[in-house]
Amino acid sequence: MTVRPAVLAGDSIDCRLGGREILRAAYVDAVPGSITALVGRSGAGKTTLFNVLVGRRRPDRGQVRWDGARVPRPSLAGLARRGLFYHPDRPWLALHLSPADHFAMLPAGREWRAVAATLGITGWLERRVGSLSGGELRLTELAVGVALQPAAALLDEPFRGLEPRYRERVAEVLRLLADRGAAVLYADHDVESVRRTADRLFSIEQGVTRLVEGFRDRPLREWYHEWPS
């Protein structure tokens, strides 16, 4: 498989929080048409790295790049206008509105009805978001993301707290995004799930990242639990 240049990248990111070093020269990127996973234990620095990528946290050192060019002052709104979709690790839709209300806010030309049908969320389009189950809510959030037609999608723990049938559907949505050409980057701590879903994999431990080759075939202990020594 030919790997295309990264759409979104975080390069040499150092970040300290409360005197503690959270990220150390961390690097991660996302390439078009591929699902890249960032896998690491809780507290390894995944969310902090994602917060840096979308400008919600300023790093001590390092840079965010979009299409190879440094983004001087990254912000979610600015990156979204370039084509980023960001899914944080907690609900972010307005609970008092319906999914249809959210789709109505999308920029003109976004064909959300076909997306809603593809993702199977048409049954609750008019319900209040606050009344949806966890799985329904996650699919709705992702449907908004797909309808935005992103060039890159950054998803923090998109499988968290879901029952198996919704986990499978979320994995299908990630693949759908990649098949439509988006550079998908998501964080997870479930390495077995990552093996089934991801095309590329970055491991993060104690704020240090590395690209793992052959993660599907190599024994887990070689690249995850025993690293770093």
Place this chain on the structure above:
Amino acid sequence: MRITWLRSRLFRSYVRVFILLWAVAKVAMVAGAIVFHAPPLAFHPVGEAIACAIELSVLVLSLRAAHEDVLLGNLGMRLSVALAPLVVLHFVLSGALSLLG
């Protein structure tokens, strides 16, 4: 500013909350004016600007707590741009009230 945003139910819900905040702030300002024997509904630009900043801060805190800043961000809107029409609303409401007084 997109017309779609101004007509959205989310923006309209922010307008409703903001009007409530404006009313609370106005009651406090009127009470303060009465205490200091000043005209209660008079329009003081500096005072209005401070009140408006406080109202917006409360609204921003509440929508950040609900992570709706992520929703606006995904729509490509900065909070400052999305909420800018509420500044106009504050001064229109306060101006109208001072004329009535």
